[in-house]
Amino acid sequence: MSDAPAIEVDHLTKKYGGFTAVDDLSLTIEHGEIFGFLGPNGAGKSTTIRTILDLLRPTSGACRVVGLDSRADAVAIRRQVGFLPADLALYPNLTGRRTIQYFANLRGGVEWARVEALAERFGAELDRKVGEYSSGNRQKIGLILAFMHSPRVVILDEPITGLDPLVQLEFHTLMREHAHAGNTVFLSSHTLSEVERVADRVGFIRRGRLIAVERMSELHEKSLRRVTMEFPQPVPASAFEGVEGVHDAVAEGTTVTARYEGAMAPLLGVAARNGVASLTTASVDLDELFLEYYRESEPTGGAAA
Amino acid sequence: MLRTVYLKSLRDHLTGVGVAVLALFLTAWLGLWAYTGVEGADSYIASMPDAFVDLLGITRESGTAGLMMSMMFGFMGAFVIGGLAVSFGASAIAGEEHDGTMNVLASVPRSRGRLFASKCAAYLTLIAAASFAATASYWLAASIAGSDISSLRLWAATVHLTAVLLVYGTLAFATGAATGNPAMASGIATALLVVSFLGAGLLPLFDGWENVAKIFPWHYIDGTSPLVNGVNWAQVAILAAASAVLLAAGAAAFVRRDMRSGASSASLADRLRANPRTARLAEAWRGSGSTGGLLSKAISDKQGVAALAAYGLFVLTVVMGPLFNALHASLGNVVASMPDAVLAMVGFADYSTPTGWYHGEVLSITGPAVFAIVTIGAGLALATEERARTISVLLSMPVTRSRVAGAKLGALLMLAVLCVALLFGGIWLGSVIGGLGIGVANIAAAAALQAGLALVFGTVAFAVAGFTGNSRAAAWIATAVALAGWAINTFVGVNPGLDWLAALSPFHWALSNAPLDNGMNWTGLAVLLGASGVLAIGGLLAYGKRDLRG
Numbered sequence: 001m002s003d004a005p006a007i008e009v010d011h012l013t014k015k016y017g018g019f020t021a022v023d024d025l026s027l028t029i030e031h032g033e034i035f036g037f038l039g040p041n042g043a044g045k046s047t048t049i050r051t052i053l054d055l056l057r058p059t060s061g062a063c064r065v066v067g068l069d070s071r072a073d074a075v076a077i078r079r080q081v082g083f084l085p086a087d088l089a090l091y092p093n094l095t096g097r098r099t100i101q102y103f104a105n106l107r108g109g110v111e112w113a114r115v116e117a118l119a120e121r122f123g124a125e126l127d128r129k130v131g132e133y134s135s136g137n138r139q140k141i142g143l144i145l146a147f148m149h150s151p152r153v154v155i156l157d158e159p160i161t162g163l164d165p166l167v168q169l170e171f172h173t174l175m176r177e178h179a180h181a182g183n184t185v186f187l188s189s190h191t192l193s194e195v196e197r198v199a200d201r202v203g204f205i206r207r208g209r210l211i212a213v214e215r216m217s218e219l220h221e222k223s224l225r226r227v228t229m230e231f232p233q234p235v236p237a238s239a240f241e242g243v244e245g246v247h248d249a250v251a252e253g254t255t256v257t258a259r260y261e262g263a264m265a266p267l268l269g270v271a272a273r274n275g276v277a278s279l280t281t282a283s284v285d286l287d288e289l290f291l292e293y294y295r296e297s298e299p300t301g302g303a304a305a
Numbered sequence: 306m307l308r309t310v311y312l313k314s315l316r317d318h319l320t321g322v323g324v325a326v327l328a329l330f331l332t333a334w335l336g337l338w339a340y341t342g343v344e345g346a347d348s349y350i351a352s353m354p355d356a357f358v359d360l361l362g363i364t365r366e367s368g369t370a371g372l373m374m375s376m377m378f379g380f381m382g383a384f385v386i387g388g389l390a391v392s393f394g395a396s397a398i399a400g401e402e403h404d405g406t407m408n409v410l411a412s413v414p415r416s417r418g419r420l421f422a423s424k425c426a427a428y429l430t431l432i433a434a435a436s437f438a439a440t441a442s443y444w445l446a447a448s449i450a451g452s453d454i455s456s457l458r459l460w461a462a463t464v465h466l467t468a469v470l471l472v473y474g475t476l477a478f479a480t481g482a483a484t485g486n487p488a489m490a491s492g493i494a495t496a497l498l499v500v501s502f503l504g505a506g507l508l509p510l511f512d513g514w515e516n517v518a519k520i521f522p523w524h525y526i527d528g529t530s531p532l533v534n535g536v537n538w539a540q541v542a543i544l545a546a547a548s549a550v551l552l553a554a555g556a557a558a559f560v561r562r563d564m565r566s567g568a569s570s571a572s573l574a575d576r577l578r579a580n581p582r583t584a585r586l587a588e589a590w591r592g593s594g595s596t597g598g599l600l601s602k603a604i605s606d607k608q609g610v611a612a613l614a615a616y617g618l619f620v621l622t623v624v625m626g627p628l629f630n631a632l633h634a635s636l637g638n639v640v641a642s643m644p645d646a647v648l649a650m651v652g653f654a655d656y657s658t659p660t661g662w663y664h665g666e667v668l669s670i671t672g673p674a675v676f677a678i679v680t681i682g683a684g685l686a687l688a689t690e691e692r693a694r695t696i697s698v699l700l701s702m703p704v705t706r707s708r709v710a711g712a713k714l715g716a717l718l719m720l721a722v723l724c725v726a727l728l729f730g731g732i733w734l735g736s737v738i739g740g741l742g743i744g745v746a747n748i749a750a751a752a753a754l755q756a757g758l759a760l761v762f763g764t765v766a767f768a769v770a771g772f773t774g775n776s777r778a779a780a781w782i783a784t785a786v787a788l789a790g791w792a793i794n795t796f797v798g799v800n801p802g803l804d805w806l807a808a809l810s811p812f813h814w815a816l817s818n819a820p821l822d823n824g825m826n827w828t829g830l831a832v833l834l835g836a837s838g839v840l841a842i843g844g845l846l847a848y849g850k851r852d853l854r855g
Contacts, residue, residue, distance in 0.1 A: 083701035089694035102596035
């Protein structure tokens with residue numbers, strides 16, 4: 001069992017009547033990874049997660065966590081998993097402390113010192129009623145519940161909702177520490193910058209289908225960069241047509257902007273020949289790349305990591 | 306007035322009004338149909354003494370149909386539409402704040418005054434419509450059953466009923482508007498409604514207290530017998546003025562106060578705990594093990610309601626012992642002169658005996674009503690976790706679904722046992738204090754059968770929650786089963802030819818052998834526990850198999 005991947009989703013399909021929420025989705029996540037799960041609203045992210053946790057039952061296919069089947073071994077899985085649901089709901093009449101005590105009692109084996117340490121780290125208030133909390137404070141309780149037992153796998157569904165930037169930073173640090181210790185973080189989000197900051201790999205889901213899984217480092221390498229060049233006199237955009245790696249050149253007066261990938265030398269050669277006065281480059285925002293995935297008219301089919 | 310707010314508020318509650326009117330129609334039709342089969346009842350009513358006809362507030366010619374109409378206006382209809390009035394009133398403004406939707410609603414460029422007026426108009430329209438539609442349904446039921454009610458002034462009684470119920474509903478509306486707290490609004494109005502019902506019904510039985518009953522609005526539902534005498538416009542005007550004053554006070558407070566956002570208001574228990582003088586009492590009330598585990602939390606979640614209901618029932622049943630001694634002389638003379646069938650129809654049972662007194666007052670209605678509130682609440686708690694979306698975190702812990710459902714079922718069982726134990730203790734103590742001599746074994750038998758009844762109500766809610774995850778459906782269906790069971794047993798049970806139909810009611814199995822007189826009905830207990838067991842197992846199995854909401 002120890003050789004089994006942290007999470008395996010095997011040809012998972014979930015239908016509600018005629019509507020297919022998740023369509024033949026397969027995915028493997030290894031130990032020690034932070035896996036970003038990206039998709040627009042209604043793409044099937046939460047459905048996939050809720051099926052992994054046995055809150056929903058697959059129409060077909062299966063989910064496994066550390067080799068355990070999500071249906072047959074649901075309780076054993078939950079011993080090893082920490083979960084923060086999207087739009088977290090807790091008992092409004094309990095204080096934060098009582099809430100954590102309740103779930104710690106149910107889970108068993110939770111060290112209160114760990115809870116205290118997490119609470120201090122996030123600046124969580126534990127002595128007021130959950131119903132009186134702001135969404136950020138409630139989310140801090142949810143994060144403590146997800147991490148308090150040092151689980152082998154943490155599944156987080158839109159975790160930074162309501163958190164201020166400082167707490168977000170602390171949370172990202174915690175995620176990295178947790179992964180470095182050999183544990184796995186499954187991070188579902190549509191906040192692209194968050195995933196970009198912490199994830200090792202990222203999966204894109206759209207209309208219930210997994211359309212791509214990429215290693216984040218490769219994604220950065222693959223990504224296009226933007227260049228802005230100033231010339232002493234107007235240069236036509238056509239001067240850059242056919243230049244290796246250059247796309248979408250646009251000329252406006254003495255300024256030419258373009259996007260490029262790979263080596264810069266061919267671009268620099270054309271620019272130098274036209275007497276370029278200045279040149280600035282910038283990475284294309286990863287958001288733009290993700291949006292390109294989503295904009296594709298047809299999904300390319302399920303992909304397995 | 307804001308037309309869109311008005312129309313949306315109407316639409317939100319139309320289903321509730323429709324269900325209530327349908328339930329009242331079915332009850333009226335069922336009763337009229339069953340009564341027509343009781344031989345000699347009409348002629349008995351026609352020959353009753355004037356005092357008793359006056360007491361019922363009907364005409365001699367209307368016979369058993371008049372009796373049924375008197376019950377619909379004075380009891381069933383009054384409680385059902387009164388419940389709607391309080392529910393709509395409490396939720397009209399305070400409900401929007403509790404749900405957090407007031408944040409959006411209050412951000413539109415319209416004044417609070419207009420918002421208040423729109424909500425108020427919708428509330429008044431709904432309650433008036435419910436009241437008049439219910440009366441129309443009684444006409445229909447009488448036509449179908451072939452009953453002659455032409456000598457009764459149904460519309461006059463409707464005017465009185467509406468004016469009275471609007472006082473309670475408006476109290477809820479105004480309190481909700483003034484505080485933003487729907488629980489407080491419905492709690493205060495419901496408490497006044499129940500106290501009024503008891504006060505208006507019981508105080509006239511004591512010499513010298515007749516006039517005190519007139520301080521309760523409930524008295525004016527049939528205080529001047531509008532079914533016979535028509536509308537007393539002076540009374541209606543006073544009731545309407547009381548409602549208007551409440552609305553004015555509510556409006557004045559609403560336009561001045563801060564808006565609430567979400568269910569962050571502290572409960573009464575929380576307020577008591579926060580106060581150093583009441584903290585110890587509140588902690589004792591709440592219990593200390595609320596987060597110790599699934600079962601203890603499931604119990605403590607319902608502990609406040611259960612304790613209030615069970616201790617209230619205990620006090621009531623104790624007091625009823627000496628109360629019997631105070632009343633039975635006057636009741637006995639009236640009751641002794643009436644045929645059994647008519648006694649059953651007016652719900653008197655045999656009030657001339659202590660066992661009949663407890664049977665009619667406690668076992669037939671008050672006890673089951675209290676148990677229904679407690680056990681239906683406990684049964685639907687399974688679906689409440691889904692509605693509140695707390696189930697997502699709860700089931701990320703290493704616990705099985707059957708453990709979660711089993712804890713809810715365990716809480717339901719324990720709360721039912723608590724209520725019934727206090728019922729047993731209350732009747733026993735009341736009997737001892739009053740020197741009534743009711744046998745302990747018979748009290749235990751009655752309590753056991755009531756426990757069976759309570760478990761049926763609760764497990765219906767549990768089963769619906771297990772199958773659907775819909776707490777509202779669980780509450781509605783379980784309440785409908787309880788009400789239908791009561792109506793069938795009460796109205797159909799008076800006609801011996803319809804015993805087969807009465808057997809469909811759980812009340813029949815709990816009450817038909819008069820356990821305080823005759824001891825345990827083992828068949829009845831087996832039917833009730835068997836039905837509860839099947840419902841509980843069905844709910845458990847269904848909960849384990851389906852997708853969970855939230």
